[in-house]
Structures are given as C-alpha cells and as structure tokens.
Amino acid sequence: MTNWKKLQNGSDIRGVALAGVEGEDINLTSEVANILGRCFVAWLSKHFNKQNISVAVGHDPRLSSGQLEKAVIEGLKAGGAAARDCGLASTPAMFMTTMDKDTPTDGAIMITASHLPWNRNGLKFFTPKGGLGKQDIKELLEMAEKEQYDKEDKAGQTEPWPFMDKYCEMLRNYIKREVNKGDQPLKGLDIVVDAGNGSGGFFPEKVLSPLGADISGGIFLNPDGHFPNHAPNPESAEAMMAICQAVTRHHADLGIIFDTDVDRSAVVDHYGDPINRNTLIALIGAVILREHPGTTIVTDSVTSEGLTEFIKAHGGVHHRFKRGYKNVIDEAIRLNNEGQECWLAIETSGHAALRENFFLDDGAYLVAKLVIEAARMKHDGKDLSDLIQDLKKPAESKERRIKLTPERFGDEGKEILARFREKVAEQPDWKIVEPNYEGVRVSCTGEFEQGWFLLRLSLHDPVMVLNIESNTFGGVAIIEEKINKLLEELNS
Numbered sequence: 001m002t003n004w005k006k007l008q009n010g011s012d013i014r015g016v017a018l019a020g021v022e023g024e025d026i027n028l029t030s031e032v033a034n035i036l037g038r039c040f041v042a043w044l045s046k047h048f049n050k051q052n053i054s055v056a057v058g059h060d061p062r063l064s065s066g067q068l069e070k071a072v073i074e075g076l077k078a079g080g081a082a083a084r085d086c087g088l089a090s091t092p093a094m095f096m097t098t099m100d101k102d103t104p105t106d107g108a109i110m111i112t113a114s115h116l117p118w119n120r121n122g123l124k125f126f127t128p129k130g131g132l133g134k135q136d137i138k139e140l141l142e143m144a145e146k147e148q149y150d151k152e153d154k155a156g157q158t159e160p161w162p163f164m165d166k167y168c169e170m171l172r173n174y175i176k177r178e179v180n181k182g183d184q185p186l187k188g189l190d191i192v193v194d195a196g197n198g199s200g201g202f203f204p205e206k207v208l209s210p211l212g213a214d215i216s217g218g219i220f221l222n223p224d225g226h227f228p229n230h231a232p233n234p235e236s237a238e239a240m241m242a243i244c245q246a247v248t249r250h251h252a253d254l255g256i257i258f259d260t261d262v263d264r265s266a267v268v269d270h271y272g273d274p275i276n277r278n279t280l281i282a283l284i285g286a287v288i289l290r291e292h293p294g295t296t297i298v299t300d301s302v303t304s305e306g307l308t309e310f311i312k313a314h315g316g317v318h319h320r321f322k323r324g325y326k327n328v329i330d331e332a333i334r335l336n337n338e339g340q341e342c343w344l345a346i347e348t349s350g351h352a353a354l355r356e357n358f359f360l361d362d363g364a365y366l367v368a369k370l371v372i373e374a375a376r377m378k379h380d381g382k383d384l385s386d387l388i389q390d391l392k393k394p395a396e397s398k399e400r401r402i403k404l405t406p407e408r409f410g411d412e413g414k415e416i417l418a419r420f421r422e423k424v425a426e427q428p429d430w431k432i433v434e435p436n437y438e439g440v441r442v443s444c445t446g447e448f449e450q451g452w453f454l455l456r457l458s459l460h461d462p463v464m465v466l467n468i469e470s471n472t473f474g475g476v477a478i479i480e481e482k483i484n485k486l487l488e489e490l491n492s
Helices: 030-048 065-078 091-097 134-145 163-179 199-211 237-250 277-291 305-313 325-337 363-379 384-388 406-424 475-491
Strands: 012-016 054-059 082-088 107-111 120-127 158-160 191-194 254-258 265-268 296-299 317-320 342-346 352-354 396-403 430-432 440-444 451-457 463-470
Touching: 012 134, 030 054, 030 065, 030 107, 030 120, 030 134, 054 065, 054 091, 054 163, 065 082, 065 107, 065 120, 065 158, 082 091, 082 163, 091 107, 091 120, 091 163, 091 363, 120 134, 163 199, 163 363, 191 199, 191 237, 199 254, 199 363, 237 254, 237 265, 254 363, 265 277, 265 363, 277 296, 277 305, 277 342, 277 352, 277 363, 277 384, 296 325, 305 317, 325 342, 325 352, 352 363, 363 384, 396 475, 406 430, 406 440, 406 451, 406 463, 406 475, 451 475, 463 475
Parallel strands: 054 082, 054 107, 082 158, 191 254, 296 317, 296 342
Antiparallel strands: 012 120, 107 120, 254 265, 342 352, 396 463, 430 440, 440 451, 451 463
C-alpha cells in the first residue's frame, strides 16, 4: 500500500526512488509515477474544463529520472493526454512550455528532487498559472489514494520536444537585447559556470558562448546523477568554495553556480567572493530598484537587518515574510493584486522570482539579468560587487537546529514558541520585532549583543531553527547563551 500523503513535501512530491541508503525504503516507484501522470490529466481536465490535454515532461540527471519519466509519460498517455518529452531539462523551462507562443502545453511535469541525495527524486507540476500549490498537491495525492482517475487506458500520443533549445534562444535574445552591443554582447567577459553535474550545463554552452563569453573555466558541467564532486546546491559551503576557487584560478570576471534543476543560483565576483543569501538579494535588489524605484522586495524570514537598511537606502520597501519559495512568491503576487507594487520575490536559498518573468523562480533568468549588468559595468570599468559596497554585513552569524518530537513536532513547536515569546518579553535588552510572519524574531540591543535572532518551526522537519546574527564579535555566543537559559527554563 502506498502512503500517498507521505509523498507530499510542501508544493512538491518527493520520495525515495532508489535503494542503497539504510533505513530509506523506496516509495516513489514507476507504478506511483504512472498513477500520478494519470491523476494530473484528470486534475487538469477538472480544473480547466478541457478534454484534449497536452503535458510537457522533463527531468534532471538523477539515476532514477529516466525510469520515472517513462512511467509518467505512460500514465499521461493512458489518461488520454498528448505527452511531449523534453528530456534533460530545467524546472523553469518546464513551466515555460505552458507559455510557449507557438504550441503551449496545458501542463508540465519536472522530475527532480532539487539538491537532495542521489537516491531521492520527485515531481513538480505546472500550469499556465504557475506551479501547483500545497493544496493542489494534496488534492492530486487524494485523487491517487481514492483512485479518482480513469483506469481504462486511452490512446494518448507522445513526441520528443527539444524545448530547451527554444528556452536557451529566449535567454540569448534577452541578453542580446538588453546589453545592446551587437551579436557578441559578452565578448571580453570571462564567466565560469559550476553546474554541480546537474541540469545547468546547458547555460555556458548554449547561452553564454554563442554571445561571445569565454566559458573555458567551467567546472562540473557534465550531467551525472551520482553528483560526484559536490552537492549541486548554492547553499552548500563546499559547493560555494568550489566555484569561488574556480573563479580565482581562472581570473574570471564572474562565477555562476546552479542547483540541480536550475531554479536556484548564486554568483561570485571577480575577487572570488561569494554573492549569495543576503548579498545576492541586495545585488539583484539594487538592479530592480534602479529599474522600478520605490518597489517592494519580498524576502523570507531569515534575512538580515543590514539588508533591510540597504533596500531602504536604495529607495525600496523590504517586506520580510515566511520561509518557503512558494510562500514568498505568493506573497509578492498578493501585494501586487492589492495595489502594492512588487517586482522581486526572493529567498535566501537562491530562489528568485521576478514579476517581469511571470514570478517564476528561474535561476538561469536571474543570472542572465546579472550577466547583463556585469557586461554593462565591465564596459564602464566597474564590477558587479560595486553595486553592494554599502551593504552592512554582520560580524558573526549562526544557524542551529533544535530537535523536536517527530510525532507531534507541529504542536510542540507552537507551544514552545508561545511560551518563549512570553519569556523574551521580560528581557530588558530584547525587543520582539513586529510585524513578523513566522516564529519569534527579536532585536538584541545589549552593549555586547547588537544583533537579532529568529526562532521558528521548520516547514517540514521535526526541528526548530534558530538563526542569530550579531554586529559585534562574540555577540552570537552571548545571545545564544541567553536563549539556551530561557529554553531550559521552559523545560524545567
């Protein structure tokens, strides 16, 4: 019996697709993938009141992706849909199949588990309205559990569709138009790309090189589902070290790193310094605020006070919201619908969605926009990092995960946060930050603290996450010690 509910991970479906890791039993099988394909056809027919359904399918280079893609396509065909096989692809490109100006699809499925280990895999679903949300995935899995799909096989069709070529052409045309320096607008730029052996190896070869960039310093560009060099994850210290060293070694102008399915990215300046998390938000924020003065920028909850000051100093509004890329994107869309202009939704993980690009979290589009800026600035003898010289960075920072009881971590975490808030209110040098949409965020004004912390419940795991930043050396330890005492008092 398949535990369908266990396959949900927020707005994605994720599971164990291959054996080989002790204690992790396979639950994302070909049979499961086939049923999910059938269910997606039924779901699309129900929500869009349409009979002739077309769905594009792509995958990352994971070892299990080929068999799962085949099973999904068979499920789509059995449900009566026309399946378009895009092969090795990126997640953002799969959404763009629904926006294609010539033959748009009604839906799309990307087979990926982002940066998770080699034995995992998953599915992401799209319609022209964007990625399916948490409730949509819940409904899809309930349809699978209750067998609310057509079990009689229909004669759906399948055809190969090299959509990645069209997607790369769109990116090239965008860069060419914006730099406005002829057919070789990136000539003279040395750009190193680290694809982490994921799907992103297309970017240097099919986007940058045809525009004149030197891409000879690229690393880990070949797709390899074992991910033998490092986790394809811009949040990984090991991954960031690899791209930083490659930029320095090659004396490059810019470094680019992608996650497995290219919906996240980060960059490195020509000094070999990483531009990720708060610095990445500040960098793209500076560009967006120049283009759209006064706009609101939505971020997740763990962004720094220095970033807030930076956005304000550049004439923008910082709206700090909940963790989770879909939460951040949905909040930006909500603000726009209510009349508050917002052109950027971005999470510290590297998920960045721009209003000009359908609010799609597209790592390739983000770096294309930054490559445009780098080309313009190099022409003027400047560097991307010049845009964030006034960003204040903390002296210290730390993230810590506090384990909770797996069986009741949601209720337990909420109880702890409520009682912890009461304890914090009694501290003379601590002030609870409002408004705040997640956990308890506190500004610490003590002489040796000078920082902030956020204690929140993880979105999916049985842990509470504690983020601390301080503008004074030794401040994090002082803040953490006081937090530990309060948490001990709650348990006494």
